[in-house]
Amino acid sequence: MSKKWFKGLGIAFASVLVLAACGDGDAGSDDATDSGTADGEMIQIDELSVGFVPSRDPDEIVTATEPLEQLLIDELANHGYDVGTVDISVGTSYEAVGEAMSAGTLDVGFIPGGTYVLYDDSAEVILTATRAGLNNDSEDPADWNANKPTEPTDDQVTYYRSLIIAGPSAKGQELADKVNNGEELTWEDLDSASWSVMNSSSSAGYIYPTIWLQDRFGKSLTDLSQIVQADSYANSFARLASEQVDLVVAFADARRDYEDIWESEYGRDASIWDETNVVGVTPGIYNDTISVSMASDVVDDALRDVLQEAFMNIAETEEGQEVISIYNHEGYEPATSADYDVEREAQQILRDASN
Numbered sequence: 001m002s003k004k005w006f007k008g009l010g011i012a013f014a015s016v017l018v019l020a021a022c023g024d025g026d027a028g029s030d031d032a033t034d035s036g037t038a039d040g041e042m043i044q045i046d047e048l049s050v051g052f053v054p055s056r057d058p059d060e061i062v063t064a065t066e067p068l069e070q071l072l073i074d075e076l077a078n079h080g081y082d083v084g085t086v087d088i089s090v091g092t093s094y095e096a097v098g099e100a101m102s103a104g105t106l107d108v109g110f111i112p113g114g115t116y117v118l119y120d121d122s123a124e125v126i127l128t129a130t131r132a133g134l135n136n137d138s139e140d141p142a143d144w145n146a147n148k149p150t151e152p153t154d155d156q157v158t159y160y161r162s163l164i165i166a167g168p169s170a171k172g173q174e175l176a177d178k179v180n181n182g183e184e185l186t187w188e189d190l191d192s193a194s195w196s197v198m199n200s201s202s203s204a205g206y207i208y209p210t211i212w213l214q215d216r217f218g219k220s221l222t223d224l225s226q227i228v229q230a231d232s233y234a235n236s237f238a239r240l241a242s243e244q245v246d247l248v249v250a251f252a253d254a255r256r257d258y259e260d261i262w263e264s265e266y267g268r269d270a271s272i273w274d275e276t277n278v279v280g281v282t283p284g285i286y287n288d289t290i291s292v293s294m295a296s297d298v299v300d301d302a303l304r305d306v307l308q309e310a311f312m313n314i315a316e317t318e319e320g321q322e323v324i325s326i327y328n329h330e331g332y333e334p335a336t337s338a339d340y341d342v343e344r345e346a347q348q349i350l351r352d353a354s355n
Helices: 058-066 069-075 094-103 113-118 141-146 170-180 187-191 205-219 233-241 254-264 301-316 318-327 337-354
Strands: 043-052 082-092 108-111 123-134 152-157 162-167 195-197 227-229 247-251 277-281 289-293 331-334
Touching: 043 094, 043 205, 058 227, 058 318, 069 123, 069 301, 069 318, 082 233, 094 108, 094 113, 094 289, 108 170, 113 247, 113 289, 113 337, 123 187, 123 301, 141 162, 141 277, 152 277, 162 205, 162 254, 170 187, 170 195, 170 277, 187 233, 187 337, 195 205, 195 233, 205 277, 205 337, 233 247, 233 254, 289 301, 301 318, 301 331
Parallel strands: 043 082, 043 108, 195 227, 195 247
Antiparallel strands: 108 289, 123 152, 123 289, 123 331, 162 247, 162 277
16 A cells, blocks of 8 residues: 655645545546446556545554555446556645645545535535434524433434533523523623633634624624633633633534543533533534545546445445544445535635634
8 A cells, every 4th residue: 555645735724624526537438337338348447546634643544544445446346447556645734635636646535524615626525424423413502401411323414513512600501591591692692701712723613603603693703702712622621610611612522522521520510411501503514525536537427426336335344434433434425515515604714814
């Protein structure tokens, strides 16, 4: 397996969380079927390149994804493609993968939604990763509070949400009471509270909560009077527990990660589920993508469709599950560009913030 590293231009959106119409290449034809070409011959491809973003240690990704080479060769053979080599690489940055897809030097990319929308003029999304769903998915925060605790389900979903969570402070409880009584929070309510947020590139910890505020009040997190940036969600929840802040923003199942230490390390006398409540629910944050390059000399419309089915099939195997677990993926579903429209809005927020 090739352990190739490619470089790309850095841009302000490199950290957007934490992971392709096709080219006119002659690798296949519109007459291709599951048994190859119309006359039954296998379609020959010398090399298919697949790139991963470095959301984990690159060496870990290289080791974990090594079996994908043979899995993909075997699966594509079932669809009439004789692939000589699958070249798997890890980019030096998220945008390095996007730049390689733009240049056509990378055929397939495992990239987050944020990276995809930055390069959607030269990449086409074919699949969205799925993950275990939660027993709550309502846009009404009171529903989350009436159905605590939040638990995973066997259902697979293509997105997750960010929550605005009120803590045990007097102000936090005041806002939670309003929500649970069916009252709408005002901008004045939210501005009177102290918030802990993540850095401006965090989807769940900054960008999507900003979208939530803009949709309701035409405001951003930066418009709040009392806001502090945390370097981790653990830090945010520690502040919430100590009543240094009234509200935190976090991914929907974050409280599950901290329920054990809420009392043992953070010193609370009651559980995190008893002492916290949801006061806001953001739009869905679509999961990572598998996208293909429009500039590829290898990927045409027929191969694009075959790759879509091939990756879904691989994800259903035990070996495939081990490979994709490096990104916490559990499976894949067909995706469209429109699925990532909210992510495009998120990217605009980043652009505005950088100006």
